[in-house]
Amino acid sequence: MRRELLLEIANEFGTPTYVYDADKIENQYNKLHNAFSPLDVKLHYALKALSNVNILRVLKNKGAGLDAVSINEVHLGIRAGFQPQQIMFTPNCVSFDEYQEAIELGVTINIDNLNSLEQFGNLYGGTKKCCIRINPHIMAGGNANISVGHIDSKFGISIHQLRHVLRIIDHYKIHVNGLHMHTGSDIINPDVFLQGAELLYDAAMHFDQLEFLDFGSGFKVAYKESDIIPNIEEVGKKISQSFQQFCKTYGRDLELWFEPGKYIVSESGKLLITATVVKQTTSTVFIGVNSGQNHLLRPMFYNAYHHIKNISNMSGEQKLYSVVGNICESDTLGHDRLLNTVTEGDILSIDNAGAYGFSMSNQYNSRFRPAEVLVLEGKPHLIRRRETMEDLTRNEVEIKELQYE
Numbered sequence: 387m388r389r390e391l392l393l394e395i396a397n398e399f400g401t402p403t404y405v406y407d408a409d410k411i412e413n414q415y416n417k418l419h420n421a422f423s424p425l426d427v428k429l430h431y432a433l434k435a436l437s438n439v440n441i442l443r444v445l446k447n448k449g450a451g452l453d454a455v456s457i458n459e460v461h462l463g464i465r466a467g468f469q470p471q472q473i474m475f476t477p478n479c480v481s482f483d484e485y486q487e488a489i490e491l492g493v494t495i496n497i498d499n500l501n502s503l504e505q506f507g508n509l510y511g512g513t514k515k516c517c518i519r520i521n522p523h524i525m526a527g528g529n530a531n532i533s534v535g536h537i538d539s540k541f542g543i544s545i546h547q548l549r550h551v552l553r554i555i556d557h558y559k560i561h562v563n564g565l566h567m568h569t570g571s572d573i574i575n576p577d578v579f580l581q582g583a584e585l586l587y588d589a590a591m592h593f594d595q596l597e598f599l600d601f602g603s604g605f606k607v608a609y610k611e612s613d614i615i616p617n618i619e620e621v622g623k624k625i626s627q628s629f630q631q632f633c634k635t636y637g638r639d640l641e642l643w644f645e646p647g648k649y650i651v652s653e654s655g656k657l658l659i660t661a662t663v664v665k666q667t668t669s670t671v672f673i674g675v676n677s678g679q680n681h682l683l684r685p686m687f688y689n690a691y692h693h694i695k696n697i698s699n700m701s702g703e704q705k706l707y708s709v710v711g712n713i714c715e716s717d718t719l720g721h722d723r724l725l726n727t728v729t730e731g732d733i734l735s736i737d738n739a740g741a742y743g744f745s746m747s748n749q750y751n752s753r754f755r756p757a758e759v760l761v762l763e764g765k766p767h768l769i770r771r772r773e774t775m776e777d778l779t780r781n782e783v784e785i786k787e788l789q790y791e
Contacts, residue, residue, distance in 0.1 A: 387761060389697045392658060395759055395766050396733045401660045402677040402756040404744050405766070406436075408444050410654035411740075415448045418605070418646060421622025425629065425642055430474050432603065432647030433459050435741040440760050440769045441651065442466035453645035457484045460493055474600070474645065476519065476566065478541055482506075489514055496566050496600075498542045500550060507558025517564035517600065520545055520589060522582045542567065545585055552592055562593050568602025568645070578604075579625055587632045598641035601625070605649040609691045609738050648741040655740025657682055657756070661696075661732045662712070671707050673728050675719070678711020680753050682739060683746040685719055692739070694720045698732035709734065713751050744770075752778055 387407050395405055419429055430451040433442060437459065442452070443466055451472040452463040457480075463473045470492035477484055478498050482505045488495050489510070497503050498519035506516055521542030543551060555562060567582050579601060586599055606615050626642075633639045659681075663674035684690035694709055696702075704724045711717040719736065728734070747755045754773035759766050 387656065389700060391761070391766070392656065392697055392735055393733060395761075396658045396660075398766070399757050399759055399768060400772065401658045401733065402675075402681055403658045403772075404739055404756055404758045405656045405658060406441065406651070406740055406758070406760050406769075407654045408760055408762045411441065411444055411651055412448055414650045414653065415445060415450065417618060418622075418644070418649060419449075421618045422626045422642065423622070425626050427622075427626075428598070428641055428643045429650075430472075430600075430643060430645045431650055432645045433463060434745060435647030436651045436655070436743070436745055437462050438744070438758055438760075438769050439466045440767075442468070444760075444762075445650070453647070454493070456480075457487050460488055460491060464491070474517070474643075476645075494564070496564070500543060500547065500554065503543075503551065503554050503560070504558075507554055507560045510560075512559040512561045515561045515563040517566050517598075518543060518551065518562055519566045519568075520548075520586060522567050522585045545589065548589055548592065555593075561595055563595060563597040564600055564643070565590055565593065565596065566600040566602065566643075568604065579621065580628055583625065583628055583632075587635075590632070590636060596636075596640055598643050599629070600643035600645065603644050603646040603649065605646060607649055607652045607738070610693055652738045652741035655738065655743055657736040657739035657743055659734050659736065661728050661730055661734060664728060664730060671705065673707045673709045673725075673734070675709060675711060675734060677756070678713035678719070678753075679717035680711070680713055680750045681747050681756055682719060682736060682743055683748075684742055686717060687746075692720065693737040694723055694725065695735045695737075696726045696728050696732050697735045699726045699728070702726040713753070749773075749778060754778070 392405065395403065419427060428451060430453040431445045432453040434455050446467055452468055453474045453476060454460045454463055455477055460473055460475055473493040474496055475488040475493045476496040482502055485495055485502060494517060496517040496519050497506060519542040521544050523545060565586055567586055583601060590596055590599060605618065608615050629642050659675040659677040661673050662676050665672040665674060679686045685692060705727055707723055707725050707728060708718055709720040709723060711719060744758060757768060757772040758770035760769045
């Protein structure tokens with residue numbers, strides 16, 4: 387997005403504000419979809435990354451489905467105009483009531499534990515379809531918190547429990563229409579996908595009613611210039627060839643599914659913030675800003691790098707700063723960053739704020755969540771207003787005996 391446009395948005399809507407570029411979202415979707423040609427890969431956008439209704443509708447218009455991890459996300463998808471059959475429901479550690487509600491709505495359900503699979507079989511037998519999430523016991527991903535396919539992970543049914551799964555399915559005559567796996571996020575090596583795929587292919591030969599295989603996602607995007615990212619065309623080619631060969635072995639064509647989130651929206655988003663204080667200490671020059679970990683949790687939670695620019699001064703002398711938030715504990719957004727000279731009131735832009743920016747934001751220290759703006763066809767549109775004090779207190783219930791006159 388143009389610097390001038392970002393400054394106009396900051397001036398019109400204030401800061402902090404998340405800004406998303408619809409063109410970038412569409413381009414990322416097209417790039418990933420085309421990488422698997424000639425297969426018509428089914429991309430189910432992981433709406434946990436960014437769930438604003440307008441973002442969902444941009445992707446719906448591109449032909450995307452949705453991957454939902456809670457029943458509330460299912461309802462958000464339906465509200466955005468998705469048909470239930472376009473939504474994959476992949477929860478973990480939830481009450482079976484959530485599965486039942488999803489089944490009644492008509493979404494595709496993905497079961498990741500033996501107890502829920504038995505409950506499903508006991509209630510529905512072969513009258514409803516389900517997908518099964520397999521844990522392939524593969525360690526992959528850029529951080530321990532986003533590595534979800536290893537042996538100690540809470541996600542999925544162990545590949546070593548397959549015989550038990552088959553006994554349950556046979557006993558209840560369960561109609562399994564898909565197998566799913568997801569190893570982690572920020573994956574660089576395409577061989578990780580192929581390694582997991584081979585395990586899924588072997589498991590699939592035990593199921594004769596499959597309609598699709600879902601390989602999850604985890605495609606890495608660049609957060610800094612030195613980041614190594616996979617060649618998505620190469621990844622797509624290798625997986626497509628592997629999948630086509632499997633379908634010949636299986637005896638008929640299945641659908642290939644993925645559930646990208648970060649890959650689709652991360653680079654589309656920027657968080658605009660204002661420098662409120664420039665503070666020199668004995669060892670560091672801090673830039674205090676009107677934001678913090680409550681608006682961008684990833685640097686603290688994942689030790690993630692997000693590039694920061696001073697868009698108010700693009701040509702000034704560069705100096706070394708640490709950019710910190712206004713939360714009452716250490717919330718460093720960027721440590722030892724070279725930025726063009728910053729003065730109080732300057733607008734800073736933080737890259738890669740499209741994924742897990744707003745969706746992980748919170749009201750810690752009773753701070754308001756930011757506004758959201760979508761740039762559509764070159765024009766900015768407010769798609770979520772900034773919170774107010776009313777939003778902080780909306781659900782409080784005052785006890786009459788404690789009220790003051």
